[in-house]
Amino acid sequence: MTDIPVSTGADIFITKFSSYIDLSEQEQQIIEEFTRSSMTFDENQDIILESEKSSSAYLLQSGWAIRYKVVPDGGRQIISFLLPGDIFGFQESLFELSDDSVQALTPVTVHRIPAEKIAEICDNYTNLSLALTWARAREHAILTEHIVRLGRRNAYERLGHLLLELLHRLQLVDKAGQSDYFLPLTQEVLADTLGLSIVHVNRTLRKLRNDHMIELDPKTRRLRILDQEALSDVTGYDQSYLGQKEQPASSIQDAIGPK
Amino acid sequence: MTDIPVSTGADIFITKFSSYIDLSEQEQQIIEEFTRSSMTFDENQDIILESEKSSSAYLLQSGWAIRYKVVPDGGRQIISFLLPGDIFGFQESLFELSDDSVQALTPVTVHRIPAEKIAEICDNYTNLSLALTWARAREHAILTEHIVRLGRRNAYERLGHLLLELLHRLQLVDKAGQSDYFLPLTQEVLADTLGLSIVHVNRTLRKLRNDHMIELDPKTRRLRILDQEALSDVTGYDQSYLGQKEQPASSIQDAIGPK
DNA sequence: CGGGTCGTTGAGCCGGGTCAAGCTGGGTGG
DNA sequence: CCACCCAGCTTGACCCGGCTCAACGACCCG
Incomplete structure (x- = not known):
């Protein structure tokens, strides 16, 4: 391993x-x-x-x-x-x-x-300093997107949008597979992030599952996003604010199943 | 003048x-x-x-x-x-x-x-550079507070909270009186800021007026906050994130009625 | 005087909150 | 090894804050 x-x-x-x-x-x-x-x-x-x-x-x-x-x-x-x-x-x-x-x-x-x-x-x-500035700007962009999420999206869109953001942020540091990652968040944490109640987060997660958008095993906490394109579409997600390449394409990384 | x-x-x-x-x-x-x-x-x-x-x-x-x-x-x-x-x-x-x-x-x-x-x-x-950093940090704090506003406050609190923030930000640059300022925002702009509908912003403004929290003349666009302490209380507002002194106290400024 | 933007108000609906109960599984102590 | 507890997840029933649709008023400008 x-x-x-x-x-x-x-x-x-x-x-x-x-x-x-x-x-x-x-x-x-x-x-x-x-x-x-x-x-x-x-x-x-x-x-x-x-x-x-x-x-x-x-x-x-x-x-x-x-x-x-x-x-x-x-x-x-x-x-x-x-x-x-x-x-x-x-x-x-x-x-x-x-x-x-x-x-x-x-x-x-x-x-x-x-x-x-x-x-x-x-x-x-120079470069390190620029890297710091970049990190700041990126954080700013993420906050901005969070504001949009809270202000102008419904529960379903908020959840899907957040799960996509987390996937792509984790991929940048090799902590996620092509479409799955370890999600150590309770539903309460999700609720407090998205401005929703715990109960409604639960129901919305189920809806995402029923729609075959995601798979989530509550025991292993492994989340898999089944159709990123469809989910991006319905949630209005556009990863460009994270400042990474469109998709790292496939890599040996994923085949191995990164820890 | x-x-x-x-x-x-x-x-x-x-x-x-x-x-x-x-x-x-x-x-x-x-x-x-x-x-x-x-x-x-x-x-x-x-x-x-x-x-x-x-x-x-x-x-x-x-x-x-x-x-x-x-x-x-x-x-x-x-x-x-x-x-x-x-x-x-x-x-x-x-x-x-x-x-x-x-x-x-x-x-x-x-x-x-x-x-x-x-x-x-x-x-x-050095100082100028520090001032820039301070401005960035302040903007960050304002975004953060906006997220809290959208995620965990109801319409009444959101509106009151925002109106207080604008008052204090304007005061810092002498663009507001002790409790009033020129508010060039349509209800649509307020709605798009606070994640609400126009109609509901209208009703919430009326409620703030009925509660004697604010006065707002739609013609002159002059907004007056009648009881900052009460409004801060009910909206959970704490101006410390703006990084200014508690209150500039009174000043000749206000008596003159700043343009 | 006509049209456009903005504000106001009513009626009805619905997304999401609240309350309440039950379920599950892991941890702990007797 | 079992009994219990507790944190987190589920689900149902009901309610309400805020949205939508719709109409109307007020003002400004050409």
């Missing part, structure tokens, strides 16, 4: 950026440096408390996390998902703005980058 | 940033340089077409604009409002990401900053 070449954790980030930019040898080494040390968090543990205004950045090596806010009446709105390869905390914690929280959904490992290091990188390494 | 000291257009930006950071004389001059030339757009005109991937930034000097996306079935979702003092286009148009559009709601004047200039500023002027 692990006949993959011995890898430092840096690969995932290099792979991700490579979809947009090629980093120099030296820049790749800088990333590797960061990945030497890491911190881990348990399921449901808070990463970055509000209090900790450390203004450092984090590279997410493995696991899923969410950024969320709570409203006065106790409700929770999930703002975004943090997936392997994502960077976070490098802009929001700098100021007194946005008091949102980050929580691990699964066991998570991250690498910390102190603020000084970020400044140094921006000054001296 | 114009007994205000002769001003270059730069004041508005300096005022805005001053809430977070103090710019040096030289840095203020750089801003003034940009404000010497400007472009204007008519109501409903598109600013920045998709096609124009110029990757330059724009300072919004006066007027209101929106960033929006359309969904396949013809619906429109407004992502954000661009108000005087806002900067836009300095991150999104750099890449192939986010195919959203920007449109003027009122006559608008903007100043263009070529991409090279931005790069130069980031390299040489």
Whole structure:
């Protein structure tokens, strides 16, 4: 299962950026440096408390996390998902703005980058700095699409649209097959993401299953999207906002069945 | 009416940033340089077409604009409002990401900053560069709050919350009184922002009026929020995400009745 | 005076929420 | 090894916030 070449954790980030930019040898080494040390968090543990205004950045090596806010009446709105390869905390914690929280959904490992290091990188390494800017812009685009999803789509479209986005984001870092991936989300998490009730998420998932759009095994948590084109059509999904190539086409990757 | 000291257009930006950071004389001059030339757009005109991937930034000097996306079935979702003092286009148009559009709601004047200039500023002027980062983070916080609004609030809360946000954003650039401002939005624009129908926006506005939360004269388009504390309470509004002082308290400004 | 845009209001419907109950499977302690 | 618990998933019944359709009014502009 692990006949993959011995890898430092840096690969995932290099792979991700490579979809947009090629980093120099030296820049790749800088990333590797960061990945030497890491911190881990348990399921449901808070990463970055509000209090900790450390203004450092984090590279997410493995696991899923969410950024969320709570409203006065106790409700929770999930703002975004943090997936392997994502960077976070490098802009929001700098100021007194946005008091949102980050929580691990699964066991998570991250690498910390102190603020000084970020400044140094921006000054001296053009490509890396550009990669950071790209990551920011991409996050911005994802938030934008989330707003459209919440404002102008019904439950069925929201769910399908989100599942497609997650597939394509995971594919970029080789964490998904051609049409399936491990989806560690409870229906409650989906509900709090999509602005729906748990009950209605349940019913909408069933409808997606009945329509042969997806397969989802609640035990293994493996999700398979049966007809991406059809689902994209009915949900109004257009992956161009993720800034990746149309489709990595097939690859040996998929045949092996990536872990 | 114009007994205000002769001003270059730069004041508005300096005022805005001053809430977070103090710019040096030289840095203020750089801003003034940009404000010497400007472009204007008519109501409903598109600013920045998709096609124009110029990757330059724009300072919004006066007027209101929106960033929006359309969904396949013809619906429109407004992502954000661009108000005087806002900067836009300095991150999104750099890449192939986010195919959203920007449109003027009122006559608008903007100043263009070529991409090279931005790069130069980031390299040489610490405070200005920090101000840019702050503006980005603030925009991020505003988007985040918009997501919460759409996902976890009802019509009444959404509307009230938005009206409060606009008040406080305008106050930062002296475009609002202590509790009132010029609101150049049709009910259709409000609907497309809040994910509601026009009809329901109309009814919800009436409810806000009946509850003595607001006064809104459809002719003059002057909006007054009668009890900010009460409205903040019922809508779950907390202005801290805008990163400004709690309340500018009273000022001569208000007595005069700012235009 | 005619047409267009925007605001207002009523009637009826429906997508999605709420409440409530039951089901399932894994974990834990006696 | 069983009894229990608890988190998450399902399903039904009912309700309501917000949508649609439709008509009308108010104002502006040519």
